[in-house]
Amino acid sequence: MPRPLRVAIVGAGPAGIYAADALLKSAAAADPGVSIDLFERMPAPFGLIRYGVAPDHPRIKGIVNALHQVLDKPQIRLFGNVDYPRDIDLDELRSFYDAVIFSTGATADRALDIPGIDLEGSYGAADFVSWYDGHPDVPRTWPLEAEKVAVLGVGNVALDVARILAKTAEELLPTEIPANVHDGLKANRAKEIHVFGRRGPAQAKFSPMELRELDHSPSIEVIVNPEDIDYDDGSIETRRGNKQADMVAKTLENWAIRDVGDRPHKLFLHFFESPTEVLGEDGRVTGLRTERTELDGTGNVKGTGAFTDWDTTAIYRAVGYLSDELPKLPWDIASGTVPDEAGRVIEEGGEHLQSTYVTGWIRRGPVGLIGHTKGDANETVASLLADHAAGRLHTPMAPDPDAVDAYLAEREIRYTTWDGWYRLDAAEKALGEPEGRERVKIVEREGMLDASGA
Missing domain, CATH: 3.50.50.60 (FAD/NAD(P)-binding domain)
Known part of the structure; x- marks a missing residue:
């Protein structure tokens, strides 16, 4: 029986979540569909919206509501507090997934x-x-x-x-x-x-x-x-x-x-x-x-x-x-981006780095508003699915989703999940309630992990 297309997305900010959404919509009619794991180095998702938007801009932070609907989909899992490449690198990702999309943004x-x-x-x-x-x-x-x-x-x-x-x-x-x-x-x-x-x-x-x-x-x-x-x-x-x-x-x-x-x-x-x-x-x-x-x-x-x-x-x-350079990927020093063609990572010799893609600011630099990354995601996902249809993706050695959990457990990596985000979200709202505030953000990483039940 055929298995779903397994895709890892590194970076659970807007760019990564938009890519997951585009994958789900594009593969919806295909049998058996797609299975997506998002890896995020922070204990919480949403990237730029949580850590790059000023706190007095609730209108922009409202984008979180739309992203929530994507991450609620059963085909998506979140692995928070997992750092690339410290906790998992490209070779390890390739052992679990048919394709990898990098959407790590720009924070420096x-x-x-x-x-x-x-x-x-x-x-x-x-x-x-x-x-x-x-x-x-x-x-x-x-x-x-x-x-x-x-x-x-x-x-x-x-x-x-x-x-x-x-x-x-x-x-x-x-x-x-x-x-x-x-x-x-x-x-x-x-x-x-x-x-x-x-x-x-x-x-x-x-x-x-x-x-x-x-x-x-x-x-x-x-x-x-x-x-x-x-x-x-x-x-x-x-x-x-x-x-x-x-x-x-x-x-x-x-x-x-x-x-x-x-x-x-x-x-x-x-x-x-x-x-x-x-x-x-x-x-x-x-x-x-x-x-x-x-x-x-x-x-x-x-x-x-x-x-x-x-x-x-x-x-x-x-x-x-400026984006951080990603180990094992080609890098354009001048622009601070990963070289690509239509989202496909391109090596120095001009060849596509098999099964490897980019979207968002790591692809085109920190320009445009948050919503502009949707177009990036659609183009990147179209390239990935075209490569899948043409048989150009590599075959992972351990595509079973449980293999990822076992890998993280073996290395004693303390990670958060999407259910954990709901717990953290509730804890922050509870902190704000006595003062009549929507939430008070938990700052310490250990506090976030504890509240998430990592």
Whole structure:
């Protein structure tokens, strides 16, 4: 009797779960269908949504409800707290599965090569996000002594960082932030936050809704310099062809012409300022130097030779995420991705690494919104199923699902399951109930494992 197609997905964030969903839908009419195991290095699933989305964005976190429906399917199993390659590597996965899809995302900060970027007081945005989202593998405290802070970058992560720094701890208390984050934010001394972009309003990568949310806080006065509202032919073309870019530009224009109010925390959005150096003294950040830029007609910018020193004693770079290199897979150092063709992993010689696929940010880099990974998943799954139909997948030595459980048990790997997530979910909601909060996130890995019944 034929057995189901066995597929492992490494990474249980949105990209991995969308791939599982696409597999289930595409193989639904086939007999005997597909059996999917998701491996996740964290004790809980959902990846970026749990550990990369700001806690005051419940709308985005609502995507979890849709992902829940996928993971509830009986053809899917979750193995949490299982790390690739420490606990299971590619050769071992290939012994259990017909195919492997990697969807490990991007969690590290991309480097910014300017003098002084490594001074004390200069931070990566991803590290700060991990702290305020209660990631179990980062320190429980964060230095928040700076009264004037610079954020480098004009994407949604930069807005998240700036907004969290500008809000009061009490504003964030109704969210799921754990006690250590609330305590840390109560000590936050930031009064001025300066966000810097080297190009103009039409080139900003903010989402319109994310941008407008800045102005909803009673604590945050958003300020835009009228001199930063400028467009060339390339910028005008961008606005005409991109509704979101036009909405962002209109919002910034409206803020630039209004009077400055009296909200206590000032959040400045600067354009046409390219960071050139982090200034320091005695090993610590004392300021930021930027070069004024101007549009060149195409929407790009060039330096003017005019420099400004800004009095900021903390710097957060939000210039993009970077994926971790995956052992036993080819790697493109420049892009920080696994080379692929239509989701098939491609080796240096141009051949497809048999039965091995990628989707999401590990495939195309950290661009686009969460929902954009659906298209990636569909293309990757189509390639996998085409290879299956053509007999190009390898045959695993131990395809029985019980063999995976036995492997993990033999190595004494303490793992969580989908049922375990329901237990953890209930425990976090119980922690929030006395305070009238939806949940309070459990931070410590051991606490997550215990609550999950690992």
